[in-house]
Amino acid sequence: MGPSDIRDLLTAFSPSLDLFAMSAGDGRIKIWDTVNGQIQTEFADITSSDAASIYAGSVKGHLSIDYTCMKWLSLEEKRKRKHTSSLLVLGTGSGDVLALDVSAGQLNWRIGDCHPGGVKAVSSSTNGSCVYTAGADGMICKIDCKTGNLLEKFKASTKAISCMSVSSDGKTIATAAAQLKIFNCSDHKKIQKFFGHPGSVRCLAFTEDGQYILSSAVGERYVAVWRIDGAKKKSVSCVLAMDHPAVFLDSRCTPSRELDNVGVSVLAISEVGDCYVWFGNNIEELRNVKPIKISLSLEEISSRNYMGALPAIYAAKLEGIHNPTSGQILLVHGLLVKPSFQKISVHSGSDIKLNFSDDGVLLRLNKSLAKPKKAKDVKKVTALDRANAEDALLPIPKLFDSHVQEQEFQDSSGKEVMDGLVRSSESVSMEIEGTAKIYHLYCRMK
Template identity: 25%
Template sequence: MAEESSDPLSAGPCCAFSPGGSRDLLALSSPDGRVRVWETRGGSLRQEYVPSAHLSAACTCLCWAPGGRLGADKEGPQKKKRKSEAAGAAGHADLLAIGTAAGSILLYSVVKGELQSSLVGGHEGKVNCVRWHQDNGCLYSCSEDKHIIEWNAHTCKVKCKWKGDNNSVSCLCISPDGRMLLSAGRTIKLWDLETKEVYRQFTGHSTAVSSLMFTTTRPPNESQPFDGITGLYFLSAGVHDRLLSVWQVRSEVKEKNAILSFRLPEEPVSIDLTVSESKEEPVKLAVVCRNGELHFFEHVFNGYCKKPLVSNSVVEIATSGKDGESSPKPVSILSAAFCADKQSLVFVYGSTIHPVMERLTPKSGEPRKCLIRDTQKSLILRTETAVTKVKTPLVSSDAKTLVPGFPGHSLAMKPSSLVTDKTESKRKKGDLKEVSIEERLGSMDIDIINVKAKGGLPQTDSFAVLLVQGLESSDSHILNKVFQTKKDTMIKNTVARLPVYAVIPLLHELTKRLQGHPYSAMLMVRWIKAIFTLHASYLSTLPDLVPRLGTLYQLMECRIRTLQKLSRLHGKLFLLITQVAASEKMQASVDSNQTAKLIYEEESSEEESDDEMIAEKDSDDNWVEEEEEDGEHHKCSDSEQEIHVDKRINRDSDPDAGNESEEE
């Protein structure tokens, strides 16, 4: 039967059921750092262990040792045991491994009721998961420091240490034959425990893997030997992922995708399943979701299935709705595990401080079953003996009653300001007048003169109150109203008035909103800057600050990873733009200076231009007269030429040419 998953990445509490079919014990870690061991049948508290550093190094994971052999072997054969110890070791699990946020692992003995040993010096970060080997007594652990360690539980020393992933390793799981180890961070790796080499890798989750569970199906022919790989499957779940993937481990075929998946309404918190003895026997799966519902699956692993499978039945718990309640309220289921008969379930519901255990056999014919339980009565019956030992305090008449609020903002109220039944009856009849504002302020012991001098009522830190209310109730409407402000002074004042216990929840809420729209991310950065500036001293005192702010750091690192490249590109673009602007400016200045200051033209060109202008100015009507005048001129010239020729001839022949010329 598979072990209970108690991964720190899941949204549920850190708890683990004892191995074996009876599931007699439940180890549960509360938020105050205490580890309590409860009996599942009677519901009584058996033991309570308070680590010395429970406030600074809280419990992160739990795992029971298989059987009771480990605690008995270390004592040695020479030491005699008491009968009660021997009976307890034989009937129940003895050793409980507790992983802490400081990196150490504590081995607590349930039979002795004390810390047996501690494993120190292996991990440098928070321990995410611890798993016992079922045969050799070794303990395997993984941490935020990216390493996997094989511990020798008898000598409390590191047997082997190797790097499991580039990021933090979130969970581990050992195969049923004890020869292979599954580790998961961003990717799932199957290791050979002898050689510490990777046998296979599986990728299929977009987020970090939070749970790993092995299961097997025997071959139909019982005479066929079982080699440990054939018929071997494992189930994986991721953070904020609503699908549970089932993978098949086979040596001859290496599938890249999951063979099937189970669909859930919310992220899984606790997972437990049964091991089938044959291929025909279905595998049963009990999953507790974040919304507090228990989903029961039943399926035969016989091949691929593309469509996600839906749960056969759903179990939820609610109150009766009596004792002044208007309607039944849901009660969250914390964890569940199968018993030896593979039919009945042991599930835990209520609070981590006072849980309630119950056994149930789910039926496939009932798709949804709601159990009505009165959790208040069970808590009253359980704590009745403890309450009677508390003395009732004596209150004097001079004591002042303080109004609920933040420390430093509470106001003292006088007994006269309280409304009695008589005044209430008079007010209903109309005999009593309504109290004025000044009288109310006077009854609240506020100096009215100072209020009037300041010009109004005292201002309250409403944004800080709204922010705390929104964080405690997870009301998105209130948080959106507060986070929409853009004034830096208002943001700083709100963060400064914020109580210390609300700083970490506010950082988690801002981290979620940073993953949304870029506009909202711009607003969230202002709040983060104010928190780191004003509450740096408080954050530096937290020992588990690195895992708490790991998601925010990775988110900011992803966003600024390309900042250097973008700055270089911005510089190159700036140089190109300045060069283009300078060249355009130079071209514009050159074009303006190309106009000539002096133009010189020759005379021939002027005459030709004048002739052309004159020819264009002449009208078409004068061209006939000009031709006639030209003809007469030619005639006159021809006659004159003839006379001139005759005269020449006569001059040559006549000696008295001079006289003739005179006569003419």
């Protein structure tokens, strides 16, 4: 049974982790409630830029939208402190950037052709009122989240930017193209650049304190940790090994037992749907620690029962760090049609195997629809057409010697069948009588 592949899946948690957005490449965006595990709403056919409702009522043309990245923001209005707007910002392959108000179910704003060639990444600070986008044109755009106005734009690379991340305090921004570069958000000056990824960088993430940047590239089975200190030439500070390349990164910091250091926790999800977690009091300890591997127990599951999508872990978030050796994680796993949301506690040195249950999932193939294994299981049916219709068996007419036999047959077979057979018997009797007359006439002639 081959592993799952979640490279093309887009996921995002709301800032409060109570909602989860997912797009599987079909032009739809599904919003799930992580508390009760039920789907809240679905967005499709986003074609206009007005504030009309876009709750999925029609699915016509939804495949035409190619989403490439997403970021979930939470905006609190100053006049209405209790009111919080949940905004989901998305980039498309056609270069558009749009923002969905999830709570209201409407399209807030849209910027057409913001990045010619396609939007590659979208990111923002923890409590920022603006969002940054990067594209194939090598440009970085700063957009006002509430209005959708383009605030500023600057050139970050002469080549296409594959990934981008903004620090939690909103002061620095990291971009990945041919090189990994760190910029100052205020004046766009380059702070530092790193070399070491031969392939295209797939994911970037700042540590919570902003002192390190995590990166992972296509085809590389490790997570690189870089220290941001302004040095001109800087090699990687730490390498965290994995069995498969990463598609998602997350990090949290916690007070360390050491006075001068901050504990660092790193989470990564591989492209086959396994989750890795590293805990350490510092970067040096993180380098030598063995990761916690969280995976689904799929030994008893046959890939023939699923239509090309095996259960996997395809989203996770470090929800809380108890100490430098343990924490709590929110996991999203199972099948895309009905994901499961689970909070688990993890401890250093203990791998976790999650049980999978497909109760209530409607993706299982019916046995009658499955292809037979052997040729002997195939039932052949001969169709009666003009070529072989003469081989069909016709009903044999019955002749009755008395009315008693006729009545018994009529009671058992029905009136309609009886009428047909009587007509057949009459025609046969006429044929026999005509044949007899011809025979007697022939005999007289002789």
